[in-house]
Amino acid sequence: MKIATFNINGIKARIDALPQWLDEAQPDVAILQEIKSVDEGFPRELFEDRGYNVETHGQKSFNGVAILSKLALEDVTRGLPGDDSDDQARYIEATVVGDHSSVRLCGLYLPNGNPAPGPKYDYKLAWMQRLEDRARALLAEETPFLLTGDFNIIPQAEDAATPDAWREDALFRPESRAAWRRLLALGLTEAFRARTQGPGHYSFWDYQAGAWNRNNGIRIDHFLLSPAIADSLRDCQIDKDVRGREKPSDHVPVWVDLDL
């Protein structure tokens, strides 16, 4: 089962590039972030015509997540538990059933958190604590799951072309990376690093200052696999070439192939 994550930076702006990538990459599941659309405004027919079931959790102008799946999506829930006052659309869950096992898909758009320190950074760290709590609950009930999406976390210095430029940034500050390591310490497997070592692998290049042409990128889009499905990992790749196309998002797709 091929499962991809892709921060598309606006569905209206990616109305051609997203279907084009889907048609060639042929993921069974695509988990999207930053659709920047309300649910009613999401062009679901575009994907339904390609055989995808569509579940969205959107809001006006900002944020918004979605799951496209060629397999049926069951028990869809919207929003990250733990704060009823949080009205930002950043989280969606659904279950897909494979040939011999099912998996709970947790699609997330983790807050950026800049400027740090400050209230936006506090929100990011609190959100990460809620995510950890949610992962603990899924582990406790022995539900096989994966967390994927735009984590807005640079895990290590090797995940940035210019790490020194990020030292004070919310994506790389010690508290952010400590929260990331607490997730891993639950026993979760980071899919990309289970397959590929070393620097130079990025999933985001800023639109500004020629970042793409200079390969000044960061790796912030991730898959975390629960212990029950970690052994089913067959492959994990970054579709880097998508960044060099016509009217690209600033992120590129990352995908896993799981034997489910």
Add this chain to the structure above:
DNA sequence: ATGGCGCCCCGAGGGCGA
């Protein structure tokens, strides 16, 4: 790593992202 880019919004320039 921000001046620079690009997206959003009923309309123009400010908020936001990373």
